[in-house]
Amino acid sequence: MQGLMQFHPLMISSAIEFAALYHGDTEVVSRRVEGDIHRSNYATINRRAKQVAQALDALGLAQSARVGTLAWNGYRHFELYYGVSGSGRVLHTLNPRLHPEQLAWIVNHAEDEVLAFDMSFLPLVKAVASKLPTVKHFIALCDAAQLPADSGIPNLQSYEAWLAPNGGDYTWPVFDENLAAGLCYTSGTTGHPKGVLYSHRSSMLHALASAATDVIGICSRDTVLPVVPMFHVNAWGLPYLMPMVGAKVVFPGAALDGKSIYELFESEGVTMSAGVPTVWQMLLAYMDANQLKLSTMKRTVIGGSACPPAMLDAFRDRYGVTVNHAWGMTEMSPLGTFGTLKGTQLHASADAQRATLLKQGRAVFGVDMKIVDGEGHELPRDGVAAGDLMVRGSWIIEQYYRGEGGSILDADGYFSTGDVATLDADGFMQITDRSKDVIKSGGEWISSIDVENIAMAHPAVAMAACIGVRHPKWDERPMLVVVKKPNVEVSAQDILHFYEGKIAKWQIPDAVQFVDAIPLGATGKMQKTKLREMFKEFTLSA
Ligand code: AMP
16 A cells, blocks of 8 residues: 655755745855955846856757866855756866866766856866867856956856846746756766766765754754855755755855955854864864954864864854764765764763864765775674675665766665775774875875876886875875886976976975885785875975
8 A cells, every 4th residue: 555645746946946935045154255245135136047057048959968166165156056056067077277178078978068166267268168079058156247348258248138138027837856967077087087977866875864953953043154165965965955945055266265255154153064164174273373262163173174173173162163974975975974972972071072073974865875894794793893884765866977986885875985995883984094096185086096196207206106194284194105227317396396287286296205115805806904004104394
């Protein structure tokens, strides 16, 4: 017997429609790339998102066509989130920090038909426009008056001129909730990045689950400033969750330095924020140096990389701000675990509570987790045994875009995260190592293999391994370990110069160490764990 309840597909557009109806005058404030502060509200965002949908219809864009965005956190990007996905197209958020070649590769792989970009990325778009054959429409996120007369970009239009002919008299369509809504590429360990294709259903279930009090738990009385970029896993789902609960929104634009963030926190009465440790490092340094206090901030979510213990202490002890340590992945929309204490832990000693909160967080309903040994056998949830962390759930990847990488789930439907972790009986997960060969610097991935391949092309290098080493500001930075060819002279500087122009500047290693040999395993593979162990005390200076 089937249940006798209604079925309504989960549509992303329902979040903004709801916010417009019941929180229409709730503000959406943005620091624009132009530098000024712009004020909007949910009613206006919904109307303008509908204008975006109409503008896409006018271009004749088919269902599931990809619309790329190269933009910071701001109201126009927010409108595109809804206008693109809400009308049945796919919002493809691009990471502007990538090397232009890599960016072009991703746009071509996704076959984006429209590219909407902030004016600060005009030089970048100019440099790659001729290499993007599928992009037929370039939209600059600005007023008509700001559009340069001769941009060199074909068919360039300003966003405002593009929207203007459309009145916003539009009803959000309802379609299959499993249709693609968003696309985000993640740097893989091998060669090219891979696309993660979110559906309406997965994004809405993720938002509903993250609304729980023990999870992100924001509400209509909150003012939320997402520091995490909208090009990083949909700013951790906040653009969907904030309108669902009617929270006031503050978008920081391109200014992510400590001073700019602090000023917005204070001037807009921000109560909750979210971002990677590097931005909090900058905010804490600025507040410490200027002896400032936070008057409205209550809570911040820190994830993307491990939250350093001193950061949790500083926020709590000096600023009265609760830190929730969270963990997730692009492949998980991204939420996997979230750090809040359970009732039974409230009476534990301060040290024990701190140790618990420094773990990567606690299981969230909707995400099944297990840890396994090398043979795939499940290990106990005892907080001691460490194994490969596997996840499964309704907002977790089934396969990469266009089937890249083939079948990625185990026999029980679990996805391997590439993180090595412990799990305990309360659901707390702690990362102890990483089995994937990547480095995360300031929240951005660097592929060790790409770095090694370039080094191997240097005439004096016999073998090269790239590993992450600790860094006080960026958490991790790449270091190259090199075995020289016999009887050749080469300096660290020579090798570092060799990288120029080949990868983005921030992906170039910070240091080169010469060794006689790199440890190899039985199959001839470089043993990175041994190398990481060898250099574990090595810390780069800021
Ligand atoms: P991304 O797909 O860019 O979001 O990166 C996901 C990966 O970042 C995870 O698999 C972890 O390796 C790492 N990561 C995310 N959050 C944390 C955290 N709180 N602590 C340590 N590593 C993290």
